[in-house]
């Protein structure tokens with residue numbers, strides 16, 4: 001394989017990506033040319049919303065070609081185009097052969113949630129001090145324990161602990177099932193895990209079996225009744241739309257735990273849930289927040 005690297009301003013990213021694909025690139029990736037420097041730019045986007053930008057102010061495009069001749073030809077053709085004016089060719093080089101499986105696996109190390117609770121890929125041994133171990137390999141569904149939103153939910157689950165009053169638990173937007181499985185590992189006996197994505201439902205069932213826990217995975221209409229704990233790590237926009245539904249699932253004395261929210265979105269979420277429950281910020285990591293609320297128990 002050979003890679004062609006280009007630098008371009010944000011307004012050329014789409015045109016160049018389309019052109020590279022038309023020139024037989026096997027893949028095109030876009031990254032912040034200033035990534036890992038003091039001037040790197042964060043781009044936060046949400047599904048269903050227009051992307052905040054096509055790329056970064058200074059974007060690096062890396063296109064993969066099957067042969068060096070194809071990569072060189074693409075470079076020559078692109079440099080002859082008007083739209084290439086503000087762009088720079090960085091070069092064509094061979095991509096060394098790698099053991100891709102080993103490389104991918106090496107990027108997923110065990111994740112410490114608390115000293116006693118770890119998420120451990122199947123190709124690693126759990127740390128000796130771990131009392132609760134969730135075995136999970138990266139797959140198609142979101143949730144490996146590396147994202148701050150998932151980690152904050154997992155810390156909340158660990159904080160409730162094995163002796164907690166779990167009652168019925170709902171994981172709404174379960175992805176890999178990581179939160180549902182974690183709750184089951186910490187003592188929850190009745191867990192429902194739902195997602196709009198069939199692949200996530202399948203992954204949750206598979207991951208639960210691999211962890212030896214029992215739960216019910218299904219599409220959202222599989223959830224019903226009242227739950228002592230409702231967990232939802234989605235994103236601010238869907239969480240606001242789901243406010244009446246998720247609030248209604250919280251039993252008297254129960255807890256609602258929401259993640260996928262940026263710190264600057266806290267007030268929007270509080271306002272959306274105010275008719276039902278009083279949300280508070282309970283944790284913060286890397287610009288993301290965890291918001292929780294409890295429904296008063298009946299007198």
Ligand SMILES: C[S@@+](CC[C@H](N)C(=O)[O-])C[C@H]1O[C@@H](n2cnc3c(N)ncnc32)[C@H](O)[C@@H]1O
Nearest residue numbers: 142143150173174175195196197200233234238
């Ligand atoms: C950020 S992932 C969270 C996965 C996992 N619960 C975790 O904490 O890592 C969000 C999941 O919510 C699902 N989702 C998005 N909108 C949803 C909706 N309206 N109802 C149910 N699930 C939804 C997505 O398919 C995705 O699997």
